[in-house]
Amino acid sequence: MSFKTAERPVEIPLMILGPEREILYCSDAMTSVFAAAGANPPPKRCVDAELFDICRGDCPALAVFSAGETRRTSAVAKSRKEEATSYLITASPVKGGAEKTMACLVALRDVGAGERAEHKLDVLKELSEKSTSSVIILREDGHIVYANRAAVDYTGYSLAELVKRGIFFFPPAWAGRLLEAVHQTASGRSVSPFEAEIVTRGGEVRKVEISLSFCEDNAGSATFYVVMNDITSKAELIEKLIKVKEGLEYEVAELKFLAELAEVLIGTARLDEMLSLILVAVTAGQGLGFNRAFLLLLENGGRYLRGRLAVGPSDPEEAGRIWSQLDFRHQSLRQMLESIKVSGFHGDARVNEIAGLLRISMDDEDNILVRALREKKTYNIDDAYKWGESVAALADLLGSGAFVVIPLFTSRDKPLGILLADNMINKRPITDVDVEKMKVFSYYVSYAIERSMLYQELEEQVEKLNEVNEDLKKNKDRLVRAEKLSAIGEMAAEIAHEIKNPLVAIGGFARYVLRRMSPGDKNRSYLEIVVNEVERLERILKNVLDFVKPMRFNFVNTDITLLIRQTVNLMHGELEESDIRVNYHLDESLPRIDVDPDGMIQVFVNVLRNAVQAMPGGGEIDVRSSLQDGIVVIEVEDTGCGIPEGGEEKIFEPFYTSGRGQGLGLGLTICSQILQGHGGRMKIGRSARGGSIARIELPLRRNGGV
Amino acid sequence: MKTILVVDDEEHIRRLYEAELAEEGYSVITAATGREALEKLGESLPDLVIMDIKMPGINGIETIQKMLAKDSTIPVIINTAYSSYKDSFLAWSADEYVVKSSDLTELKEKVRKLIGPAEA
Numbered sequence: 001m002s003f004k005t006a007e008r009p010v011e012i013p014l015m016i017l018g019p020e021r022e023i024l025y026c027s028d029a030m031t032s033v034f035a036a037a038g039a040n041p042p043p044k045r046c047v048d049a050e051l052f053d054i055c056r057g058d059c060p061a062l063a064v065f066s067a068g069e070t071r072r073t074s075a076v077a078k079s080r081k082e083e084a085t086s087y088l089i090t091a092s093p094v095k096g097g098a099e100k101t102m103a104c105l106v107a108l109r110d111v112g113a114g115e116r117a118e119h120k121l122d123v124l125k126e127l128s129e130k131s132t133s134s135v136i137i138l139r140e141d142g143h144i145v146y147a148n149r150a151a152v153d154y155t156g157y158s159l160a161e162l163v164k165r166g167i168f169f170f171p172p173a174w175a176g177r178l179l180e181a182v183h184q185t186a187s188g189r190s191v192s193p194f195e196a197e198i199v200t201r202g203g204e205v206r207k208v209e210i211s212l213s214f215c216e217d218n219a220g221s222a223t224f225y226v227v228m229n230d231i232t233s234k235a236e237l238i239e240k241l242i243k244v245k246e247g248l249e250y251e252v253a254e255l256k257f258l259a260e261l262a263e264v265l266i267g268t269a270r271l272d273e274m275l276s277l278i279l280v281a282v283t284a285g286q287g288l289g290f291n292r293a294f295l296l297l298l299e300n301g302g303r304y305l306r307g308r309l310a311v312g313p314s315d316p317e318e319a320g321r322i323w324s325q326l327d328f329r330h331q332s333l334r335q336m337l338e339s340i341k342v343s344g345f346h347g348d349a350r351v352n353e354i355a356g357l358l359r360i361s362m363d364d365e366d367n368i369l370v371r372a373l374r375e376k377k378t379y380n381i382d383d384a385y386k387w388g389e390s391v392a393a394l395a396d397l398l399g400s401g402a403f404v405v406i407p408l409f410t411s412r413d414k415p416l417g418i419l420l421a422d423n424m425i426n427k428r429p430i431t432d433v434d435v436e437k438m439k440v441f442s443y444y445v446s447y448a449i450e451r452s453m454l455y456q457e458l459e460e461q462v463e464k465l466n467e468v469n470e471d472l473k474k475n476k477d478r479l480v481r482a483e484k485l486s487a488i489g490e491m492a493a494e495i496a497h498e499i500k501n502p503l504v505a506i507g508g509f510a511r512y513v514l515r516r517m518s519p520g521d522k523n524r525s526y527l528e529i530v531v532n533e534v535e536r537l538e539r540i541l542k543n544v545l546d547f548v549k550p551m552r553f554n555f556v557n558t559d560i561t562l563l564i565r566q567t568v569n570l571m572h573g574e575l576e577e578s579d580i581r582v583n584y585h586l587d588e589s590l591p592r593i594d595v596d597p598d599g600m601i602q603v604f605v606n607v608l609r610n611a612v613q614a615m616p617g618g619g620e621i622d623v624r625s626s627l628q629d630g631i632v633v634i635e636v637e638d639t640g641c642g643i644p645e646g647g648e649e650k651i652f653e654p655f656y657t658s659g660r661g662q663g664l665g666l667g668l669t670i671c672s673q674i675l676q677g678h679g680g681r682m683k684i685g686r687s688a689r690g691g692s693i694a695r696i697e698l699p700l701r702r703n704g705g706v
Numbered sequence: 707m708k709t710i711l712v713v714d715d716e717e718h719i720r721r722l723y724e725a726e727l728a729e730e731g732y733s734v735i736t737a738a739t740g741r742e743a744l745e746k747l748g749e750s751l752p753d754l755v756i757m758d759i760k761m762p763g764i765n766g767i768e769t770i771q772k773m774l775a776k777d778s779t780i781p782v783i784i785n786t787a788y789s790s791y792k793d794s795f796l797a798w799s800a801d802e803y804v805v806k807s808s809d810l811t812e813l814k815e816k817v818r819k820l821i822g823p824a825e826a
Contacts, residue, residue: 496787497760497787500787500806501716501718501719501787501806502718503808504719504722504787504806504807504808505716505718505719505721505722505808506808507807507808507809508719508722508726508808508809508810509718509722509725510808511808511809511810512722512725512726512729531808534808535808535809538807538808542805
C-alpha cells in the first residue's frame with residue numbers, strides 16, 4: 001500500500017500506521033520530528049523510536065486499533081536539544097471493509113510553546129514567532145492583539161490588517177464557533193481542539209484545527225492564545241484514502257461477481273444457454289442489477305444486427321412477482337445461474353418479442369446501435385427523445401427512454417454485437433458507475449460469446465472430420481480387402497502352378513492306361529475315378545487361375561438391356577432344366593453405357609447361376625433395370641432360400657460358398673472385381689419374399705476404370 | 707514320319723506327351739530346357755514344336771522367338787498351365803495356344819490341324 005499520493009507535501013507531522021504500528025506513510029514534517037529525536041530515517045515501527053513519553057504506555061494508535069475511534073492525547077517528544085516539545089496527538093482510524101480498522105492516521109500538533117510560556121504574553125509572542133503553526137492572540141471580543149509570522153503567511157493578510165479587522169477571515173459561522181470557545185475558556189471550562197474553516201486572502205478555503213488557551217496580557221486583561229494548524233492536507237488525504245478504499249471494495253465485489261459468472265459460464269459451451277446466462281447476470285440484483293437486458297448479434301456476415309435474446313419483466317406487476325420470488329429464494333448469483341442452466345431457460349416471452357423486432361442494417365449509420373458498434377463507443381442515453389428521431393423510435397420500441405448501449409467486440413477487435421440494458425420498471429437513472437461495471441462485464445460477455453462461437457465452429461469441424469474419417473475407414477477397408485484378395489491370389493497361383501503339372505501327368509497317364517485297358521478289366525472303374533477326380537481338381541485350378549489373372553477390360557459402348565436379355569438366353573437350358581421362369585422389368589430407355597461386355601456377361605451369369613442354385617425346386621427370377629441418380633441399377637431377385645444367416649458379409653470373400661452349388665466360392669468375388677473395374681458395385685441382400693436380391697450398380701460415366 | 711519336338715521342364719509331362727503322341731503315330735523328340743530345344747533344332751528339323759512357357763533358364767516365349775528367327779515356317783503350339791499368356795502379344799507368334807490338361811484331346815486336335823495325321 002502506498003499513500004504517498006498527496007500532490008503537495010504535507011506540512012504537518014503526520015503518519016499512517018498499520019496494526020503493528022508499522023509506519024506506512026510519514027510526512028516530511030513527521031520525519032523531522034523523528035530526526036529531532038535522533039531517529040533518522042524514521043524506524044519501521046514507530047514505537048521503536050520511543051519518540052514520546054507515552055510510547056511504552058498509553059499509545060493512542062493502539063487504542064484506535066482496539067476501539068476503532070479517534071483518540072487525542074498530549075505527549076512530550078524526546079529531543080536531542082535541551083527543550084522537549086509537547087504535542088497534541090490525534091489518532092484516527094482508517095476503515096476498510098466491514099468497518100474494520102485497516103490503518104491509523106496519526107497527526108501531531110506542536111503545543112509546546114503555549115504550555116511552557118506560563119501565560120506570559122511577551123514570552124508567548126517571542127516563542128510564537130519561531131513556531132511553524134499559525135498563532136493569534138485574541139481578546140474576548142474577537143480583536144486580534146497579535147499574530148505570528150506563520151499566521152500572517154498562512155492567512156495572507158498583514159499583521160496590521162489582522163489587528164484592525166479581527167477574525168474576519170473566519171466565515172461567520174466559524175467565527176461564532178471560535179468566540180463561543182473563547183467565552184467557554186474565559187469561564188474556566190476547557191475546550192477540546194476543534195476543526196474550523198478559514199478563507200485566505202487568495203479566497204482559498206482551508207481546514208484548520210484550532211486549540212486555544214487562556215492567558216493574561218501584561219496589563220492583566222484576559223487574552224486567548226489560539227493555535228491554528230492546517231489540516232486541509234490531512235482532510236484531503238483522508239478523503240483520498242476513503243476513495244481508494246471504496247474503489248478497492250468495488251473492485252473486490254466486481255472481481256467476485258466476474259469470478260462467479262466465469263465459473264458458471266466455463267461450464268457452458270452452448271451459445272443459447274450462454275446468452276441466457278449473460279442476460280440474467282445483467283438483470284439479477286446480485287449481478288449488475290438492471291431491469292432488462294437485450295442482446296443483439298451481428299448476422300449475415302456482419303450485415304445485420306439482430307435481437308437474439310432478452311431478459312426482463314414486461315410490466316411492474318410481473319417485475320414485482322419475479323423479484324420477490326428471487327428475493328425469497330435468496331440464491332447467490334451462482335446458484336441462480338446454475339438453476340437457470342438446469343431448467344433450460346428460454347427468456348421472457350414479452351421482451352423477446354421486442355428483441356425479435358430489433359433488426360438493423362449495418363448500413364443504417366444514423367442508428368445509435370450501429371454507431372456504437374462502428375465508433376466502438378458506449379452510449380448512456382438518459383433521455384432518448386433528446387437524441388433525435390432514430391433513437392426516439394428505438395425508445396418507443398423498447399418502451400423505455402433511458403438505456404445504455406454497449407458494443408461487443410471479439411478479442412481480435414471484430415464487432416460481435418450490442419448489449420443493451422435499461423431500468424424500465426423502477427426508472428432508476430443509469431449512473432456512470434453502472435456504465436463502468438457494464439463495460440467491464442461486456443469484455444467478459446464478448447469473450448464468452450466468442451469462445452462459444454469458436455466452440456460451435458469446432459464442433460462442426462469435428463463432425464466434418466468424422467465424416468472424412470469414416471470415408472477414410474471405408475477406403476481402408478476396401479484397400480485391406482483388395483490386398484487380401486491379391487495375397488490370396490498370389491498364393492493360389494503359386495500353389496495352382498505347382499499342382500497343375502503333376503496333375504496333368506497323373507491324369508494324362510491314367511487316361512493313357514485307361515484307353516489301353518480291356519473293357520472287362522476290373523481295375524477300369526478305379527482308373528476312371530482317378531481320371532474324374534483329376535478332372536475335378538483341374539476345374540478348381542482353372543477357376544483359381546482365372547481369378548488370379550489380372551483383369552483387362554475392353555470397354556464398348558453397350559446396350560445393357562440387350563446384354564441382360566442375351567445372357568438370360570445363354571442360360572436358357574439351365575433355367576428350363578431347373579423349372580425357373582424369368583420375369584423382365586427392364587427400362588427399355590436406358591442409355592448405352594461403356595462396359596466390357598464379356599465381363600458383364602460373367603457378372604450376370606454368376607448372379608443368375610446363384611439364383612438357379614438357390615431354387616433347386618424351381619421358382620421365379622425377376623430382372624429389373626432402372627436409372628437412379630445417374631446410376632444404372634440392375635436387380636436380380638429370386639424366390640429361393642436366401643442367404644444363410646451371417647452370410648451377407650462373407651458372400652464376397654474368396655472361396656466362400658453356401659455349400660449348395662458346385663462352385664468354388666469365387667464367383668461373387670470375381671463379379672465384385674469386375675464391377676469395381678467399371679466403377680460400379682454389387683450388393684446382395686434378402687428379398688421381401690424370402691429369397692435373395694442382387695443389386696448391381698453401374699455409373700453412367702465411368703471414372704478411373706481400368 | 708512326322709516329328710514333333712516337345713519342350714517341357716517336367717520329365718513326366720514329356721513322357722506323357724511322348725507316349726500319347728507316339729500312340730497317334732508321330733515321332734517324338736523332347737527337350738527339358740529352351741537351350742536344349744534350340745540344340746535339337748540344329749540337329750534335325752521337326753514338323754511341329756510343343757512349347758511350355760514357364761521353364762528355368764530361357765523361357766518358352768524367348769525360345770520360340772530365337773527358333774523362329776532361324777526358321778519361321780515351323781508351326782508352334784504353346785502349352786502352359788496359365789491361360790493368362792493368351793493375352794500376351796509375345797504369345798501371338800505361336801500358331802496355337804492350349805492350356806495344359808490331363809485330357810490331351812484338345813492338344814492332339816491342334817496338332818492334327820497344324821500338321822495333319824501322322825500317317826499322311
